[in-house]
Amino acid sequence: MLDALQYEFMRNALIAGVLAAVACGIIGTYVVVKKMVSVSGAISHSSFGGIGLGYFVGINPVLGALFFTIASALSMGLVIKRTRLPEDTAIGILWAMGMAIGIIFIGLTPGYAPDLFSYLFGNILAVPFSDLILMLALDAVIVIIVIALYKELLTVSFDEEFGTVTGVPVEALYLLLLCMIALTVVVLIRVVGIILVIALLTIPAALARQFTHDLKKMMPLSIIFGALFSFGGLWLSYELDLASGATIILLSGTVLLVTLGLSRLRSRARIHETPPNSAGQ
Amino acid sequence: MADKEVVKLEGVWVQYNGVPILEGINLAIEQDDFLGIIGPNGGGKTTLLKVILGLISPSHGKVSVLGKPPEKSRSKIGYVPQHNLFDRDFPISVGDVVLMGRYGKSGLFRRYSSEDRRATQDALQTVGMLDYKDRQMGKLSGGELQRIFIARALVAEPRLLLLDEPTASVDPAMQTEFYELLEKLKKQMAIVLVSHDISAVSIYVDKLACLNRQLHYHGSKEITPEILEATYKCPVQMIAHGLVPHRVLKEH
Numbered sequence: 001m002l003d004a005l006q007y008e009f010m011r012n013a014l015i016a017g018v019l020a021a022v023a024c025g026i027i028g029t030y031v032v033v034k035k036m037v038s039v040s041g042a043i044s045h046s047s048f049g050g051i052g053l054g055y056f057v058g059i060n061p062v063l064g065a066l067f068f069t070i071a072s073a074l075s076m077g078l079v080i081k082r083t084r085l086p087e088d089t090a091i092g093i094l095w096a097m098g099m100a101i102g103i104i105f106i107g108l109t110p111g112y113a114p115d116l117f118s119y120l121f122g123n124i125l126a127v128p129f130s131d132l133i134l135m136l137a138l139d140a141v142i143v144i145i146v147i148a149l150y151k152e153l154l155t156v157s158f159d160e161e162f163g164t165v166t167g168v169p170v171e172a173l174y175l176l177l178l179c180m181i182a183l184t185v186v187v188l189i190r191v192v193g194i195i196l197v198i199a200l201l202t203i204p205a206a207l208a209r210q211f212t213h214d215l216k217k218m219m220p221l222s223i224i225f226g227a228l229f230s231f232g233g234l235w236l237s238y239e240l241d242l243a244s245g246a247t248i249i250l251l252s253g254t255v256l257l258v259t260l261g262l263s264r265l266r267s268r269a270r271i272h273e274t275p276p277n278s279a280g281q
Numbered sequence: 282m283a284d285k286e287v288v289k290l291e292g293v294w295v296q297y298n299g300v301p302i303l304e305g306i307n308l309a310i311e312q313d314d315f316l317g318i319i320g321p322n323g324g325g326k327t328t329l330l331k332v333i334l335g336l337i338s339p340s341h342g343k344v345s346v347l348g349k350p351p352e353k354s355r356s357k358i359g360y361v362p363q364h365n366l367f368d369r370d371f372p373i374s375v376g377d378v379v380l381m382g383r384y385g386k387s388g389l390f391r392r393y394s395s396e397d398r399r400a401t402q403d404a405l406q407t408v409g410m411l412d413y414k415d416r417q418m419g420k421l422s423g424g425e426l427q428r429i430f431i432a433r434a435l436v437a438e439p440r441l442l443l444l445d446e447p448t449a450s451v452d453p454a455m456q457t458e459f460y461e462l463l464e465k466l467k468k469q470m471a472i473v474l475v476s477h478d479i480s481a482v483s484i485y486v487d488k489l490a491c492l493n494r495q496l497h498y499h500g501s502k503e504i505t506p507e508i509l510e511a512t513y514k515c516p517v518q519m520i521a522h523g524l525v526p527h528r529v530l531k532e533h
Contacts, residue, residue: 033368033370033371033372035368148390149389149390151380151381151384151387151392151393152384152389154373154377154381155381155384157371158367158368158371158373158378158381159362159367159381161336161362162360162362162381162382162433163381163384164336165334165336165355165358165360166355166356166381166382166384166385166437167355167356167384167385168384169389209372212372213372213373213374213417213419214372214373214374215372215373218372
């Protein structure tokens, strides 16, 4: 693997892994604790509409995805908050509509859409330098917003109704959170692809949740896990000649499942060790 | 002084999908009131509290809190929601939950000040939970959680405290302690407590009203069997108040 570092694509891949880990560690934490996994799935799939738009207009599809995904995140948030449609119904509809728009645009684009597959399933080995710059900029936006609005986002995540009562602009912050999910999706598209994004948004944060009860510590911890998974998955895919995005996801998922299994075994062992009257301490 | 009147509702109607939830509610709460509102589930108790908070706007009628529309007075209202609705798995400490109540005094983009943190300590002290400041919310019992949510409401130094079914998940032994806490608090603010538990509420509150879409309020605790029957649409137990709290069953 070390000799592979002499290649630029390999160095770019590692940098992309770190940049992806930052976005998914921070925003994934909110996705997990606020239980926004399905709406995140909808946002990530709807980004396909932006990829299609990018092909059709002839710009970088990732840039097309950036604008389109933010627009679809905002409309999703407004449909969820302002209409009577049940949340999961709205999610299902917008999920499919975004993808449908992508398919139409790609169909309208003359000729064959090159590396379409890499947007769907990711190809961390093919991230161009320009996309790294875009990823870095999006990471910076996410970090700045979360630092500036940490206490507001915490209130909205924990208890929206109480937030409204104390005067927190709940709806605006919910929309902002969805937009940041959209930014994260765009950062992750190159690494694991639209279809697999949801795994990197949830697994590192869910794993970090096993080790801490503090939201502030959950974020750096899930960044570290995300980076380790990217590196580990990249190395495995290189050694075994497998698809990089899918390998990263399978490695992350396996580690999470093993950790859950181990902690279950450990808590069971503890119950057997301690006398019943001191249980629950 | 007009300032004495904390809440005023005049002819308030609330409808949901064309079905009336509240019908022509008139209510006045003064600054040293401790009002209990009882009524069956689905009778509109939570809706009434949300109207006072400005979370639900009535289809007819007028609501004012401290002489202003409720949205403008929210920073003066402490609200303790039915707490079984919150996610026990959320990674947050007791202190951070209480600190949230200071948002109205802090504001967008600002960090919580040392004064906010001091107020948090005081509020936790008041409810007797200061030692739990760094504990995980998910590890608390029902009664302990209830105290934390009261502390979160108190931390903003409200003039009106609204409690929604506060004893629903508190075991009976803790309930007495809980009402003694309210007894202390009522010297500093108006309190409105909503519950379907007639017996416990009527022992401690100063004024009692019955709500089942319509509000039967007489400004005192004397409630006749007729009013209770009108509220619950069925014969109910009567409560009388003497030196020792006790219940009197209606003849049957």
